[in-house]
Amino acid sequence: MKKIIGIGIAVVVISAIACVGLKLNSDAGYYYTQIDNSMSEQITSDGGVIDFNGGMSYSYTLPAYNEKGEKKDIKFGTEKELREGAFICLTVKPVQGVVDWKEVQYDELPQAVQSNYTAS
Numbered sequence: 001m002k003k004i005i006g007i008g009i010a011v012v013v014i015s016a017i018a019c020v021g022l023k024l025n026s027d028a029g030y031y032y033t034q035i036d037n038s039m040s041e042q043i044t045s046d047g048g049v050i051d052f053n054g055g056m057s058y059s060y061t062l063p064a065y066n067e068k069g070e071k072k073d074i075k076f077g078t079e080k081e082l083r084e085g086a087f088i089c090l091t092v093k094p095v096q097g098v099v100d101w102k103e104v105q106y107d108e109l110p111q112a113v114q115s116n117y118t119a120s
Helices: 002-026
Strands: 029-034 040-042 058-065 071-078 087-093 097-104
Touching: 029 071, 071 087, 071 097
Parallel strands: none
Antiparallel strands: 029 058, 029 087, 040 058, 058 071, 087 097
């Protein structure tokens, strides 16, 4: 009987952890920034077998704004140096950080974000 109760409790705990993990990973937010290559660093490989950089060659730390215009410094990696002055939309997940990015035009930026930049 104690074994069945223990298994039941374990199942409930594991299910709760899985639900929280799925919830955190599904709540993606979007941040917008403008590329400033002076704020990038080239990532050098240490020559080891394990690639801790995930294949990324450049690391950026840039001020970014969400749809409400709230500012946050966001760090992300890229395989190549990005186009100077380009606007990008970052998909950010709570635990994973930046999981995707795409270049956007100035007029695609939310109004609250546009107020922080000038059109090129």
